[in-house]
Amino acid sequence: MFHPTRHRHSIHCILPPYLARSIAQNGSSEQRERALRTLSTDSTFRALRLAGSRTTPSTLVTRPRAMMVESALHRTIYDLRNSEAFPGTPVRFEGQAATEDIAVTEAYDGLGDTFNFFWEIFGRNSIDGDGMPLQAFVHYGKNYDNAFWDGRRMVFGDGDGDLFNRFTICPDIIAHELAHGVTEDEGPLWYFRQAGALNESMSDVFGSLVRQMKLQQKADAADWLIGKGLFTGNVEGVALRSMKNPGTAFDDDVLGKDPQPGHMKDYVRTWEDNGGVHINSGIPNRAFYLVASQLGGYAWERAGRIWYDAIRDSHIKPDMGFLDFARITMMSAMRLYGAGEEADAVRDAWEQVGIRVPKPGIGIPSFVGAVTRPSTQAGRAPRA
Amino acid sequence: MRIEIKREGGPAYFPGLARPRAVDLTSLPPEQAEALRHSVQAARFFELPPVVGTPAPGAADARRFTLTVEEEGRRHTVQFIEPVEEPRLHDLLEQVTKAERAQRRGARPGTPG
Ligand SMILES: [Zn+2]
Numbered sequence: 001m002f003h004p005t006r007h008r009h010s011i012h013c014i015l016p017p018y019l020a021r022s023i024a025q026n027g028s029s030e031q032r033e034r035a036l037r038t039l040s041t042d043s044t045f046r047a048l049r050l051a052g053s054r055t056t057p058s059t060l061v062t063r064p065r066a067m068m069v070e071s072a073l074h075r076t077i078y079d080l081r082n083s084e085a086f087p088g089t090p091v092r093f094e095g096q097a098a099t100e101d102i103a104v105t106e107a108y109d110g111l112g113d114t115f116n117f118f119w120e121i122f123g124r125n126s127i128d129g130d131g132m133p134l135q136a137f138v139h140y141g142k143n144y145d146n147a148f149w150d151g152r153r154m155v156f157g158d159g160d161g162d163l164f165n166r167f168t169i170c171p172d173i174i175a176h177e178l179a180h181g182v183t184e185d186e187g188p189l190w191y192f193r194q195a196g197a198l199n200e201s202m203s204d205v206f207g208s209l210v211r212q213m214k215l216q217q218k219a220d221a222a223d224w225l226i227g228k229g230l231f232t233g234n235v236e237g238v239a240l241r242s243m244k245n246p247g248t249a250f251d252d253d254v255l256g257k258d259p260q261p262g263h264m265k266d267y268v269r270t271w272e273d274n275g276g277v278h279i280n281s282g283i284p285n286r287a288f289y290l291v292a293s294q295l296g297g298y299a300w301e302r303a304g305r306i307w308y309d310a311i312r313d314s315h316i317k318p319d320m321g322f323l324d325f326a327r328i329t330m331m332s333a334m335r336l337y338g339a340g341e342e343a344d345a346v347r348d349a350w351e352q353v354g355i356r357v358p359k360p361g362i363g364i365p366s367f368v369g370a371v372t373r374p375s376t377q378a379g380r381a382p383r384a
Numbered sequence: 385m386r387i388e389i390k391r392e393g394g395p396a397y398f399p400g401l402a403r404p405r406a407v408d409l410t411s412l413p414p415e416q417a418e419a420l421r422h423s424v425q426a427a428r429f430f431e432l433p434p435v436v437g438t439p440a441p442g443a444a445d446a447r448r449f450t451l452t453v454e455e456e457g458r459r460h461t462v463q464f465i466e467p468v469e470e471p472r473l474h475d476l477l478e479q480v481t482k483a484e485r486a487q488r489r490g491a492r493p494g495t496p497g
Contacts, residue, residue: 084467084474142478143485146394150467151442160485173395177445184442191444199444227395240396254488256400278397 072125074133075111077104082158084141103168107136107156110174117175117210118182121300122308127181134178138168147173149180163235163254170227171214173240176207186311187318194321196277201284205307208243209300219292219299225249243289246282262286264322264354283353284322290349295342302342306332326350326357385409385421386454389480393447393466404452407483420483423476429453430460436473437465449477 073094079101080088091104098105111134118124126132135153144157147167154177156167167173180203183189189199204226212222226249227240237250237258246260260282261267267283270276288307292299309332310316316328329350333343350357387407391398409417430453439446452461468474 084469143482146445146447146466148394148445148447148466149443150446151440162485162488167395176395180444181442184444188442191439203444230395252400254400255398256403259397259399272402273392273397276397278395 072131073112073115073119074131075108075115076133076135077107077111078135078137079104080137080140082139082142084144086137088137088139101138103138103156103158103166106166106168106171107138107154107174110168110171111136111154111178113171113214114175114178114206114210117206117213117300121209121213121304124182127178128185132181136174147177149177151184152181154178159230159232161232163232165230165232167230169229170211172204172207172211173227173230174207175210176203176226179203179206182206183311187316189316189320190318191274191277192319193275193277194280195317195319196274197280198284198320198322198325200277200281201288202307202311204241204243204281204285205288205304209304212298213300218297219303220296222299224289241278241282241285243282243285246286260285262353283355284325287326287349287353287355290352291345294345294348302337303345306336306342306346309336322355323357326355330357385424387420387424387480387483388452389484390450390452391447392450393445395445404450405484405488407480407487409483411487412483416479416483416486420479423472423479424453424455427472427476429462429476430455430458432460432462432473434461435463435465436470437468439465449481451476451480 075092075094076090077092078086078088079091080086091101092099092108098108115126115134118126126134137153137155140155140157142158143160145160145164145167147154147156149155154174157164159165159167180199183199183202187199189195189202191199207226208222208224212219215222224244225239225242228238230240231237231250235250235255236252237255239249241258241260242249246262247258249258249260251257259268259279261280262282263286264283268276268279270279273279288303291306292303295302306329310325310329313328313332315324315331317324326346329346330343333346337343347357387409388404389407390404391401407420409420412420429451447466449464449466450461451464452459464473464477468477
């Protein structure tokens, strides 16, 4: 799903749909003012993207109809009936009533929660920003213990019942998988080493935020766990990962111990797991948690917006490392909120996980050759 | 015949599952052990390339299994990247994971089989 051109993004850079709606619906001066402030930030952002993008200016100005964009949630849930043969049977379309099947209901609701999160908070119209219909396939395989994004659709197994429950059980896992689609569309970030760990971390960040918004939890009330409820009672563990305390989510005879580091000094160099994408994601995960808890309130409001703007930044490179990404989050914080507590929180958070972001100079820093990147070796993980 | 399985990928990294785990054919019910032997033969395991399957572009959280089979002095290792669609290979993976799961369940103290 790699798109060589990026002009679709300009739709939302012209005027985010939530903003248009907000101005239309809410008359209060405070809300108008807030909307206008967002608009001005987005204009700055647009100018930056334009400067660094391959898109011609004419593409931007010829799409004013984007201002009319309406959200379009189109969900279809398919039942694979324990086979692995797509497409299976469509069992619930958008707007239809719930069926008896809990996996279908959870998948349908999880897609809705994720769509609404990206729409309400960031004005993003679906995974590709362009109203892409969402398809989920449940009851994949027999005792299948995984959920994955295959590049265009979400697939859920029922779990083996021994270690794992059904994979639709956690809204944050559903959002995690869909967020892989967002990252692929915006980045992409290669699924290997530090870039892959950033890719994983983006999915955990948005996965957790979707759940926090669903539960209306502020940063200090959230548990910051990913996949809570997925393990059966046989497993010694609470979740797949903890963003707050990486490395503490499980310690089990069969699964082993949660291997996630929360600091660069414990960074795991490995050929396994595509170079540790599900391992070292603990480091950027914790950085995000620290930003959110430092700023307080709802994590999606400022910390989430900074991260979302960062992944959409034109400086994102497919093979980028943690330090490059940290710098981009700093730039996003400055761009959105100026030099203030947000930028300070971002710098402090990265510092606390062992990544020191230099003070930004004037203008956009050059990334070419400016950063040592241990992870620039291209390609897929070698054979173990 | 000796079979070893190692699993990576999926929703998280589980060191316990990523460690190679032997499937003891003698501990399996005879029919299951026989079915497993048959799957290895039907898949022509010793003629398979070292890696089977390629991840779809943009795919994430896919699982991969590394199978090692030893038999009569031969030893061969193959990595399977999901989805594995070829029916005989799919059947082999299913047989091995099923056996490994049954063995694991039996070994866990206090867990009903
Ligand atoms: Zn993932």
